[in-house]
Amino acid sequence: MPLTQRGQAYRIAPGKWGLRYYDAAGERRRKSPFPSKSAALAHYREQVEPVLLGEPVPLPEMTLGAFVELYLQRHAANVRSRTISTLRERLAHATSAFGEIPLRDLERMADDLAAWRARQPAGVRYARMGALRQTLAAAVRWGHLSVNPAVQAGQNRQPSPRTVRAFTRAEVDAIAAELPPAYAPLPAFAAATGLRPEEWQALERRDIDRHAGLLTVRRTVSGGEIVERAKTERSRRQVPLTRRAVEALDMIPPRLDTPLIFPASEGGVLSLDNFRRREWAPAIEASGVATPARIYDLRCTFASDALAAGLGIHALARIMGTSVLMIERHYGTLVDGAMGSIAGQLDALDAERDRATGNG
Numbered sequence: 001m002p003l004t005q006r007g008q009a010y011r012i013a014p015g016k017w018g019l020r021y022y023d024a025a026g027e028r029r030r031k032s033p034f035p036s037k038s039a040a041l042a043h044y045r046e047q048v049e050p051v052l053l054g055e056p057v058p059l060p061e062m063t064l065g066a067f068v069e070l071y072l073q074r075h076a077a078n079v080r081s082r083t084i085s086t087l088r089e090r091l092a093h094a095t096s097a098f099g100e101i102p103l104r105d106l107e108r109m110a111d112d113l114a115a116w117r118a119r120q121p122a123g124v125r126y127a128r129m130g131a132l133r134q135t136l137a138a139a140v141r142w143g144h145l146s147v148n149p150a151v152q153a154g155q156n157r158q159p160s161p162r163t164v165r166a167f168t169r170a171e172v173d174a175i176a177a178e179l180p181p182a183y184a185p186l187p188a189f190a191a192a193t194g195l196r197p198e199e200w201q202a203l204e205r206r207d208i209d210r211h212a213g214l215l216t217v218r219r220t221v222s223g224g225e226i227v228e229r230a231k232t233e234r235s236r237r238q239v240p241l242t243r244r245a246v247e248a249l250d251m252i253p254p255r256l257d258t259p260l261i262f263p264a265s266e267g268g269v270l271s272l273d274n275f276r277r278r279e280w281a282p283a284i285e286a287s288g289v290a291t292p293a294r295i296y297d298l299r300c301t302f303a304s305d306a307l308a309a310g311l312g313i314h315a316l317a318r319i320m321g322t323s324v325l326m327i328e329r330h331y332g333t334l335v336d337g338a339m340g341s342i343a344g345q346l347d348a349l350d351a352e353r354d355r356a357t358g359n360g
Contacts, residue, residue, distance in 0.1 A: 007019055007020070007021040007040075007041060007044030007045075007048065007049075008020050008021065009034075009037045009040040009041050011037075012032055012033055015035060015036075016032070016033040016034070016035070017032065017033065017034045017035070017036060017037050017039065017040045018030055018031065018032030018033060018034070018040065019031045019032065019034065019040040019041070019043060019044055019048075021044060021048055023052070024051070024052055031043070061102050061103070061104065062102065062103055062144060063099060063100055063101060063102055063103070064094070064095060064098045064099050064100075064101055064102075064103060064106055065095045065099030065100065067103055067135070067139055067144060068091050068094075068095055068099070068135060071135050071138050071139075072084055072087060072088060072091075074138075075087070075138075080222045080223075080227060081222065081223055082222045082223050085223075087131050087134075087135075090124075090127050090128045090130075090131035090132075091128075091131050091132065091135060093120070093128050094116070094128065094131070094132045097116055098112075098113075098116075103139055103144050103145055104145075106136075106145075106149055107145050107146065107147060107149050108149070109149055110149045110150075110152035110153045110154075111153075113132070113149055113150055113152075113153040114153040114154050117129045117153060117154075117156070122159065123159070125159075126156060126157065126158050126159050129150065129153075129156045130156055132150045133148065133150040133151055133156060136148045136149065136150045136151075137151075161329055161330045162330075164300050164303075164304065164330065164331060165292070165293065165294070165297040165300055166297065166300050166301045166303075166304035166305070167187075167191060167289070167293070167297060167298065167301045171287070171289045171293075172187045172188055172191050172298075172301070173187075173188070174287040174288065174289055175187045175283050175284060175287050175289060175293075176188060177287065178282070178283035178284075178286040178287045179279055179280075179283045180279065181253055182252075182253055182262075182265070183262065183275070183279055184251065185248040185249065185251040185252050186200070186248075186262055187298055188244055188245075188247070188248040189245055189248035189249065190295075190298035190299065190302075191244075191298045191301040191302055191305070192242050192244040192245035192248065192302065193215065193239050193241075193242075193245050193302060194239065194299050194302030194303060194306070194319060194320045195217065195239065195299065196220075196296075196299060196321075197272055197295055197296060197299075198220045198221040198222070198272075199217050199219075199220055199221075199321075200261070200262055201220075201221040201260075201262065201269060201270050201272065202218075202219035202220055202221050202226045202227075202260070202269070203215070203217075203219075203260065203261045203262065204219075204259040204260055204261065205259055205261060206259065207219075208241070208249065208261075210241070210246065213240060213241045214238045214239065214240060214241060215238070215239050215241055215245075216236060216237070216238050216239075217229070217236060217237050217238075217239065217321065218236055221269055221272075224269060224271070225269070226269060237318065237319070237321050239319055240319070249261070255267070272295070275295075276295060280295055299320070300330075300331075302320070303316060303320065303327070303330075303331050304331070306319070307331060313327045313328065
């Protein structure tokens with residue numbers, strides 16, 4: 001129907017107003033309460049009339065703090081609770097500074113965001129600004145912003161990766177010798193498979209296929225609980241079992257009260273914090289291995305050994321469950337150092353071919 005109305009506000013009670021109007025089908029509609037006549041008419045003008053005219057309805061104004069909560073609520077449907085907790089912690093610093101500012105005003109504050117980023121400690125600057133950029137990107141997608149002011153604030157430079165620490169075979173054995181029998185096989189196993197700590201924490205005996213020489217990563221630990229990975233090739237991956245890994249598995253004391261390969265003493269999920277404090281740190285000190293020496297360095301040891309053996313970065317990324325970009329970023333110097341080994345392998349292949357064809 002042609003739009004000839006302007007909506008009619010009517011008093012319900014002192015301080016309460018209602019709104020009546022006709023919708024596009026000619027049906028009479030009412031909405032209430034509103035605190036004033038002007039508020040009722042403003043609702044008609046801003047929310048009802050655009051629908052009758054076929055125009056987009058403007059979204060309600062939101063502050064950054066309110067939008068952060070909305071984003072975290074929606075994002076939580078697709079990611080683990082640990083991810084939401086990390087995002088919330090990182091975003092808390094931005095909401096402390098800009099939480100009361102409406103998004104439309106924040107859209108014009110790229111300079112202020114750049115100054116805020118510069119004040120963040122170097123070690124956390126990238127993560128905090130990255131979380132804000134991610135959140136405001138959603139605000140753009142959902143129509144609350146036309147541009148992302150955190151992006152307009154300038155490039156968010158990623159810090160240089162931590163220096164790679166790879167243990168030698170002797171260091172791995174020295175650490176193992178200082179650990180209790182239940183965990184003595186762990187250093188060799190983690191260094192031979194490249195599993196993340198949260199992956200070997202959740203590893204079960206049924207994940208090991210000795211006949212095929214493979215283990216399957218099906219679960220991970222998040223927030224102290226075991227979480228099943230999605231049943232996709234990208235989420236679940238297979239890792240080859242080397243002789244060293246099988247020997248480590250053979251050393252694990254048998255237990256019937258838990259399916260976990262590296263459980264806590266009572267059979268449940270091993271607390272990495274407790275293990276680091278009670279077992280790992282004393283073992284490092286007693287072994288004489290140079291510090292810093294992180295548990296995660298066992299994964300780095302696998303990457304270092306694999307590259308030294310000539311394994312390509314695409315295959316390594318697949319085995320380790322990460323991207324080629326991350327391999328190049330964190331292990332770039334090791335990739336360069338492995339070039340000599342790769343050249344030697346190519347020479348050996350050529351020599352083998354020459355022998356096969358009688359040219360050698």
